[in-house]
Amino acid sequence: MTEAPAVENPLLEGLGQRRTPEPCVLVVFGASGDLTHRKIIPALYALALRKLLPEKFAIVGAARSEWTDDEFRDQMEHAVREFGRDDFKQDVWDWLAQATRYISLDFADETKENDLAGLLNEIDEERGTRGNRVYYLAVPPQAMPTIVREVGERRKSEGWVRLIVEKPFGHDLASARELTALLSEHFTEEEVFRIDHYLGKETVQNMLALRFANGIFEPIWNRQFVDHIQITVAETLGVEGRAAYYEHSGAIRDIFQNHALQLVALTAMEPPIDFTAESVRNEKVKVLKAIRTPAPEHVVRGQYGPGYIEGKEVPLYREEEGVDPASMTETFVAAKLLVDNWRWADTPIYLRIGKRLARRETTIGIQFKRAPHPPFEDATTEELQPNMLLVHVQPDEGVSLAIGAKVPGQGMRIRTVHMDFLYGGAFRTELPEAYERLLLDAMLGDQTLFTRSDEVEEQWALVDAIVSGWARDRPAFPNYAAGTWGPAGSDELTRRDGRAWLRH
């Protein structure tokens, strides 16, 4: 079961290209699905274009749809052309296409699993992939147990196995534990890669670089200098055909439990001793454990009513296709979180997430305390905001800093100026898509940017505690208009503390 330590390829030394995975086969379960089309295949193409995939490599798509190899390749070519970030290059595609196979199977049908095992052996023979496997489970949660069991029972003695699992990792703490138990029956924690694609984003990783590679931030990254932190994960989209899933998950399970809490953990964690998967994840878990269960008045939920998004009229949530007309599913959550440790005691982290908000934006704002004694008259600093460091996760990945600067001219007038910095332009390289980074890391066996089971459990413990409080009251939904920043209660959450959300 344990993985042989990877031998570093000595020929890569000095080539500036340190990260090429060992030969392997990537098996994508759910190959006819949306995620495979929009993310996985375009990411593989981008990796192939940059020569980051191993020479001895194969992709096997698996789903129920009755396709031939060529039909699957056609579908994937469309996907690359439509969703890829690069120009389509025929030779790159040809290389990827010849490495791609498809197998039609129903996960419930055991005999078909044997066919898959047969195909994989054949590929090992043909392409020299040495029994190394990455299984990508891009399937609905209910299909997961069967695959895990079948794959687990058919492990080969040679080669390594890695299992990439997509969210949701359960529906609550109990089901998350069940899933962990199921996975651990057949796989070690080192073999399981739980994807939270936010962790694959450059800016999110850059939060670590910003904090731990620069001597100037860490000394002030604490309760003494930080007034509060605010994190916004705002979408303009509605449920977009995912109503069946969303009705059960709501915003708290869809975004809060995973992406939002990951951003909290990365922002608030202590410096890890090194950048290995275990060290980084140990520190994240400590933060999650230290989050106090918020009091009911510190959590606000919302559901959108009709409104306008980018100039177009949109219906209320309850009228979206597939949504119960009396649905009580929340499409918005705001919360005030307190992290009970030495670094953050009494420094609130305000978090808001939601659908159909005013703009698509994910930002982490660190609001510093005001200068203790500005030696200027009040009138000269009337428009001066406290320093704010804004990390933009999307759409433009970058960082901006609000500083007070003197207005040129006579007298001393001070005004807030934003200095901002876009990554894309600074480094002259295009930012990789999150899935590219994560797929490559999984093939390399690097778990740093994947979620560990104890992290998932801590996240669910918090969500369960919040949700249990919701059973007691029934808010009057809908309570915010599409295209706004959420219900009035969300503003009240910060206003009560004499603070405010960033307005724009």
Next chain:
Amino acid sequence: MAATLSTAVHTVEWSGEDVEVGDVVRALCQLREESAHEAEGPNLRTSVMTHLAWVPSEWEEAAVGTLAGLGERHPSRGILLFPEPDGDDGIDAKVSMLAFPLREQRRHIAAEVVELRLRGQTSRAAPSIVNPLLVPGLPVFLRWRGRPPFGDHEGDQLIDVCDRLIYDSNEWPDVPQVYAELPFDRAACSDIAWRRTEPWRGVLARLWPDVGEARSLRVRGPLAETSLLVGWLRSRLEREVELEHDDADELTEIDVDGHACAAPREHPSSSDLLSAELDQFGRDSVYEAAARRAVG
């Protein structure tokens, strides 16, 4: 200020008809990257505000002229909204990246200008179009050309997006009555007509303490400025002041209790006046009181 005024030298541009807001956001990102590559420096930018302008067609020419005159004074993103409620539904857009060279310095000040023609229904959904285009974390100033439809859904919504609403009540047909409807509790309000009275207010202030007993004011000038001046005297002095008004295009004469005041020397341009308003942040309580007492 005027010494550093110069015209933009370098522009990159993108335009499109029937576009989505997402296209405009992408164009802004792309133009920024392009201009940064040409500048051969790190992609750093400083900004202090988003400047929105709501410009019904009859105000278009005047608005563009005023903005051009602002030049580099307010490094920011400018968004000009041209509502065309009678057109077919859709948005046409033009995005330009302007760079203003600073004289004798090897530095440029960058400004982005987004021009949006909001046709048909889209003109009634302006906030939802503007929100994705605001520079995050910065104040939003909204210059409304003409008379905002106070109390009407459309006007109200855009006011909620901004931190400061700037208008020129001289452009309104119904002063002074409309001063009673100003949305002071929703946004800080700036009136360019009020700014135009400033040199005259200075003149009157220098008449203190005699002016403290003033009973009547005769003003030759536009009705808006005139009403604000008398409102200002009434509110500051906390007494009734009678008004006699002779209409004229600009403020030219003021008598207090029959005594003529010496005219001030400053004549700021419309760009200077707007620029002064863009320097204001908080609410202007003196103006608010003046507007309230202007009605009578």
